[in-house]
């Protein structure tokens with residue numbers, strides 16, 4: 350496929366690439382198995398690799414087809430995405446640093462988002478720590494109202510599951526402990542639990558955990574046994 354795209358002129362490549370990508374036969378023979386593979390690799394129940402919401406259906410080109418048609422069929426350029434991130438927010442946007450040309454979008458397959466983004470556990474909103482973080486929040490619409498609300502729900506889910514894990518440990522109930530860990534690991538918006546674990550060891554962690562039951566949860570998230578079970 351890439352060879353076929355390379356054979357046409359520069360100007361014709363985006364439309365050639367889009368045509369091949371949407372071709373009925375290719376969709377059946379290539380795109381469907383590709384989506385199946387991505388579904389298996391995606392965290393939880395087909396969670397979007399940008400926003401973390403579940404039941405994602407789209408394959409997003411990290412580097413858009415319009416930007417680089419030769420990467421249309423590049424496996425490393427394919428991310429499972431929800432329709433909102435793919436079609437309503439990101440679309441063909443791919444900001445680059447005007448001086449270096451480096452992409453100003455976090456690649457969730459190779460980069461740690463928390464080097465670029467800070468999550469308020471109180472509001473569920475992200476703040477960019479770097480230009481790449483700010484552009485990623487803007488391009489992917491990471492602060493959509495529904496996402497912020499859902500992240501607060503995911504935070505509460507972590508708080509409750511930590512309680513269940515602790516009570517399971519007290520009673521020597523391995524099934525209860527395993528269920529609590531599985532729920533945290535598989536719930537949508539896994540970024541919230543990962544952010545909490547990431548922050549818990551930092552000296553100023555109490556700032557991030559300044560929410561109802563936050564202080565208590567922070568103490569538990571420093572427990573090495575629980576951390577070992579939760580860190581993916």
Ligand SMILES: [Zn+2]
Pocket residue numbers: 397398399400401402430431432433434435
């Ligand atoms: Zn999404």
